[in-house]
Amino acid sequence: MTVGVGLELDRVRLSYTGTPVxxxxxxxxxxxxxxxxxxxxxxxxxxVLRALAGLLPPDSGRILADDAEVTGTSGDRGMVFQDNALLPWRTVRSNIELALRLRGEPRATRRAQADHWIGELGLTGFGSYLPKSLSGGMRQRVQLARGLAGAPRAVMMDEPFGALDTQTRAAMQRLLIDTWRTHPTTIVFVTHDVDEALTLGDRIVVLGKAGRPVRAVLEVPDPRIDLPREELRTEIIAALDHSVAA
Ligand SMILES: Nc1ncnc2c1ncn2[C@@H]1O[C@H](COP(=O)(O)OP(=O)(O)OP(=O)(O)O)[C@@H](O)[C@H]1O
Ligand SMILES: [Mg+2]
Incomplete structure (x- = not known):
């Protein structure tokens, strides 16, 4: 069974062609x-997610995965992108297999793994479909399958449910939790949505305005159990407010 990797950013500075972020x-x-x-x-x-995935090297500071410095991408760290990043000319199965191919898995393993994840994420029967013939929710399931296939030890997820309607989004959140329970891995999940943050997070980090350090790190006391957590909700909203105003 996979064991999630611990990640650490240590005084990390990130920029794009000289512009600090x-x-x-x-x-x-x-x-x-x-x-x-x-x-x-x-x-x-x-x-930050790109840097954790190893796609963007820091200008200074260190990024660690289980105490080893991150110097590039690795099969141990998966990524689910913010925009729909499925290849439109490839089938569902082929999109999932592609991630495994990048990790150097042999053909037979790729096929078996892709079929496993197609089943896990409720896509049985849709393996040979092209992304355009799927609903938005199903496309996001393919993206999740692609991020989780090969059982990486950490997965960075960039607003994967941002474009979904409320009901589909809630269903996807439950699916993510269920999948994470059976395939434990470390997940860094980006969202704008305070309720989604409260539903999914063990901890919630509110980042400050561009270039500023973290505004708040909040522990979610009883994660994923549906308790009224109004106090925490208020705290997150206050921290967000502070970030925008700073
Ligand atoms: N490829 C890039 N080249 C240059 N600047 C970039 C690039 N990507 C992002 N930026 C800039 O870096 C800053 C941070 O962008 P980033 O996409 O990380 O923000 P974000 O918090 O994910 O925003 P959003 O909530 O809108 O997704 C922004 O000012 C953005 O314009
Ligand atoms: Mg973003």
Whole structure:
């Protein structure tokens, strides 16, 4: 069974061609937890995920995965992108297999793994469909399957349910939790939605406005049990408010 990897950002500075986005960010992601990252638009959430995935090297500071420095992408760290990133000319199965091919899995393993994840995410019978003939919710399930296939030890998820209607979104959140329970891995999940943050997070991190360090790290006391958590909700909203105003 997979064991989630612990991740750490140690005084990390990130920029795009000289424009600073993240300055001196330090953050620990505990092995096997779901850490939610939220914050105002443009504060650098996607940038932090890219850096954790190894797609963007830090200007300074260190990024660690189980105490080993992250220097590039790895099959141990998956990514689910913010935009619909499925290849439109490839079938569902082929999109999932592609992620496994990038991890160097042999053909037979790829096929078996893709079929396993097609089943896990309720896509049985749709393996040979093209993304365009699926609903938005199903496309997101394919994206999740692609991110989770090959059982990476950490998966970065960038607002994967942002474009879904409320009901589909709630169903996807339950599916994610169920899948994470049977296939434990570390998840860093970005969302704008406070309720989604409260539903999914073991901890919630509110990032400050661009270039500012973390505004707040909040522990969710009883994760994924449907308790009224109004106090925490108020705290997140206050932190977000503070981030925007800063
Ligand atoms: N490829 C890029 N090249 C140059 N600047 C970029 C690039 N990607 C992002 N930025 C800039 O970096 C900053 C942070 O962007 P990022 O996408 O990480 O924010 P975000 O918090 O994910 O925003 P959103 O909530 O809108 O998704 C923004 O000012 C953005 O314009
Ligand atoms: Mg983003």
């Amino acid at each position: 993240i300055d001196e960010l330090s953050l620990t992601v505990r092995p096997g937890e779901i850490l939610v990252l939220t914050g105002p638009s443009g504060c650098g959430k996607s940038t």
